[in-house]
Amino acid sequence: MNHNNVSAAVAIDTGDLPFGGGMLALVRPALDLLQPGGVLAVLTRQASAPDDFSTWCKVEHHELIESDAQPGGLRLLLRKGGLGHARGTLEDGLNLAPVDGRLDAAAMLAQVPFPAHADPGTGFAPRGAMVEPGGPVYAFRINDLDHAAPPDVAELYDQAVAAQWNGERDIAWDKLKPLPRALQRAVGQIFTFLAENELSALYVPSRFIARLHPHYVEVGQFLSTQLMDEARHIDVFLKRARVGGGGVGISHATTSASLHSLLMLEDFTEAAFLLSVLGEGTFLDLLRYIEEHAPDEVTADIVRRARNDETRHVHFGMSHVKHALKHDPTMYARLEAAVRKRSATLAGVGGVPYAVQDSLTILAAGGTNPEAVSRGHNKFRELMDVMHTNRVKRLLNAGFTPTQAQTLSDLHTPNFM
Amino acid sequence: MPDNTILLGAVAYDAKVVPIWEGIRTHFQKQGVPMDFCLFSNYERQVESLLAGHIDIAWNTPLAHVRVRKRTGGKSISLGMRDSDRDFKSRVIVRKDAGIRTLADLKGKTLAVGSRDSTQARILPLHFLKQQGIDASSVKLMAFDTDVGKHGDTGTSELDVLKALHDGPAHAGTVGDLIWVMEQAAGRVDTRKLEVLWTTPGFDHCMFDALPSLDASKVEAFKRGLFAMKWENPEHRRILELEGLKQWMPPREEGYASLTAALDEQQGW
Ligand SMILES: [Fe+2]
Ligand SMILES: [Fe+2]
Numbered sequence: 001m002n003h004n005n006v007s008a009a010v011a012i013d014t015g016d017l018p019f020g021g022g023m024l025a026l027v028r029p030a031l032d033l034l035q036p037g038g039v040l041a042v043l044t045r046q047a048s049a050p051d052d053f054s055t056w057c058k059v060e061h062h063e064l065i066e067s068d069a070q071p072g073g074l075r076l077l078l079r080k081g082g083l084g085h086a087r088g089t090l091e092d093g094l095n096l097a098p099v100d101g102r103l104d105a106a107a108m109l110a111q112v113p114f115p116a117h118a119d120p121g122t123g124f125a126p127r128g129a130m131v132e133p134g135g136p137v138y139a140f141r142i143n144d145l146d147h148a149a150p151p152d153v154a155e156l157y158d159q160a161v162a163a164q165w166n167g168e169r170d171i172a173w174d175k176l177k178p179l180p181r182a183l184q185r186a187v188g189q190i191f192t193f194l195a196e197n198e199l200s201a202l203y204v205p206s207r208f209i210a211r212l213h214p215h216y217v218e219v220g221q222f223l224s225t226q227l228m229d230e231a232r233h234i235d236v237f238l239k240r241a242r243v244g245g246g247g248v249g250i251s252h253a254t255t256s257a258s259l260h261s262l263l264m265l266e267d268f269t270e271a272a273f274l275l276s277v278l279g280e281g282t283f284l285d286l287l288r289y290i291e292e293h294a295p296d297e298v299t300a301d302i303v304r305r306a307r308n309d310e311t312r313h314v315h316f317g318m319s320h321v322k323h324a325l326k327h328d329p330t331m332y333a334r335l336e337a338a339v340r341k342r343s344a345t346l347a348g349v350g351g352v353p354y355a356v357q358d359s360l361t362i363l364a365a366g367g368t369n370p371e372a373v374s375r376g377h378n379k380f381r382e383l384m385d386v387m388h389t390n391r392v393k394r395l396l397n398a399g400f401t402p403t404q405a406q407t408l409s410d411l412h413t414p415n416f417m
Numbered sequence: 418m419p420d421n422t423i424l425l426g427a428v429a430y431d432a433k434v435v436p437i438w439e440g441i442r443t444h445f446q447k448q449g450v451p452m453d454f455c456l457f458s459n460y461e462r463q464v465e466s467l468l469a470g471h472i473d474i475a476w477n478t479p480l481a482h483v484r485v486r487k488r489t490g491g492k493s494i495s496l497g498m499r500d501s502d503r504d505f506k507s508r509v510i511v512r513k514d515a516g517i518r519t520l521a522d523l524k525g526k527t528l529a530v531g532s533r534d535s536t537q538a539r540i541l542p543l544h545f546l547k548q549q550g551i552d553a554s555s556v557k558l559m560a561f562d563t564d565v566g567k568h569g570d571t572g573t574s575e576l577d578v579l580k581a582l583h584d585g586p587a588h589a590g591t592v593g594d595l596i597w598v599m600e601q602a603a604g605r606v607d608t609r610k611l612e613v614l615w616t617t618p619g620f621d622h623c624m625f626d627a628l629p630s631l632d633a634s635k636v637e638a639f640k641r642g643l644f645a646m647k648w649e650n651p652e653h654r655r656i657l658e659l660e661g662l663k664q665w666m667p668p669r670e671e672g673y674a675s676l677t678a679a680l681d682e683q684q685g686w
Contacts, residue, residue: 020604056599058500
């Protein structure tokens with residue numbers, strides 16, 4: 001056979017290396033650089049190489065075009081086959097470098113942007129990797145950029161990592177003083193309620209991490225910081241409920257029904273909307289109220305720290321929902337329907353759970369003096385108005401019309417979350 | 418009950434045999450070819466079942482194939498084979514420290530061989546060595562009769578041979594080229610210790626066999642279904658990869674002449 005017209009794109013010299021003793025470690029990476037049909041020249045002094053390559057090429061679907069004696073050894077020409085070939089391009093042109101000694105996730109995302117759509121057949125392959133075909137199709141369900149990742153998710157992740165705090169050491173637990181019994185009980189009840197809601201905020205996002213295509217991993221990274229935040233909130237809230245002897249209080253059926261309806265959500269965007277925009281958004285006002293009326297600086301510090309974290313969660317939810325609304329014209333109707341459906345399942349559960357309402361009243365009153373309780377009651381009523389006003393603002397900001405915003409806010413759960 | 422379903426027999430040498438034949442059956446059904454399969458635990462029973470007419474077609478090793486040829490007086494119908502079944506070879510591997518430079522040096526040495534029913538690890542290498550003047554009686558034969566009945570499909574006895582070469586006491590050993598190359602590609606061969614002494618001539622491997630009495634419509638339907646499998650089709654490719662081929666090929670008999678001669682010579686029928 002005359003193969004004089006075949007010229008190799010790449011040539012490697014494998015010297016005396018045996019086939020299974022290093023030669024393949026040079027040949028396989030060289031083949032990876034070629035497109036199917038590309039030709040690799042291999043120089044070797046191993047006499048058995050033609051036999052080995054003949055069998056190996058048959059299995060790997062390459063072609064051993066020829067082997068001929070050359071001064072100082074053998075020259076083999078291999079043509080790369082198209083089967084089992086990893087698809088993609090090597091990241092040779094990447095320009096990823098630290099700025100001022102820091103390398104953040106946003107810089108990485110800028111270099112390796114999200115794809116508009118992701119293929120569940122790439123499994124856990126990191127975004128940008130060349131993927132060998134033949135792997136299983138994973139059951140990822142969030143495979144579109146528009147329903148997965150807001151544009152600023154990497155910045156939010158960087159901020160979240162930088163803002164982590166420690167519920168064991170960062171709170172001045174030793175400065176907590178015992179409170180009058182009624183106030184102590186109210187504090188215990190409020191932090192019981194907060195912890196119960198935080199548990200739902202831990203569970204609901206966690207359901208979506210495993211459904212998210214790994215090519216949108218920054219979303220998973222952000223959600224994992226959210227999970228860490230919620231875990232810490234649960235931790236410090238239950239500590240606050242118990243330190244000083246208040247103890248945990250009542251878990252109301254209204255709260256349970258409301259949180260259960262969040263856990264039933266199957267759509268990531270609907271969950272982001274109901275949990276983060278409406279629920280955690282409303283919680284920002286609740287936490288500010290508790291901080292404002294906190295009986296001591298330690299309690300105020302706890303809810304202030306939690307509110308900082310929650311602000312990020314709300315920001316992520318807003319960003320996610322706005323991004324989805326912008327790219328999916330059906331989204332307004334879907335989100336409205338989700339709110340209406342949830343409201344319907346919660347019909348008849350009543351108003352704000354009474355123990356929560358009473359405790360927030362006593363907290364604002366600073367005790368049980370009737371005049372103070374009257375003031376506390378007014379503060380609680382003002383809180384409801386503030387929550388509604390701010391919810392409407394967030395809904396307008398997300399892009400809903402004033403009428404829609406008003407309706408959706410009115411339909412929101414009396415449980416706040 | 419008149420039934421045009423083709424009943425195919427295969428030997429369950431590995432768990433993957435089930436998804437392979439489930440997949441092929443689904444493919445045949447899509448082609449309008451009713452097909453079902455039954456699994457045997459060894460090739461001897463599969464061959465007897467074919468000859469007794471219990472199954473229509475047997476997916477046979479080369480040893481089972483030549484036995485069917487012989488038992489039917491050469492009248493059996495060969496239906497197809499894998500691309501990878503053509504031009505198999507065996508290798509004689511030696512320890513570098515055994516002082517074996519030529520085939521003649523094998524005399525008096527310990528030669529590890531695979532199962533007595535492994536074409537590539539025992540029957541043919543011993544046959545080809547005899548042609549080269551090395552009779553089995555002139556070496557110390559160390560036989561690994563593992564997975565007998567599977568005709569070498571599992572490759573276990575070949576791995577036993579390689580282990581005996583790596584760790585002793587074998588000086589030389591015979592394995593199929595597929596195992597030899599793929600074990601090297603997986604980084605499991607110590608090339609400081611082992612090297613190839615000799616490569617045998619080529620021979621062919623598995624074959625779909627049927628009795629000459631098989632209904633012509635079933636023969637045609639089977640070939641139509643089989644050769645409709647294409648590597649480019651992802652559903653087909655999954656099955657083809659599991660079964661270790663990229664293309665089904667028409668049958669050819671000349672690749673089994675050496676095995677027939679070897680069985681005559683070794684009284685291996
Ligand atoms: Fe939280
Ligand atoms: Fe949160």
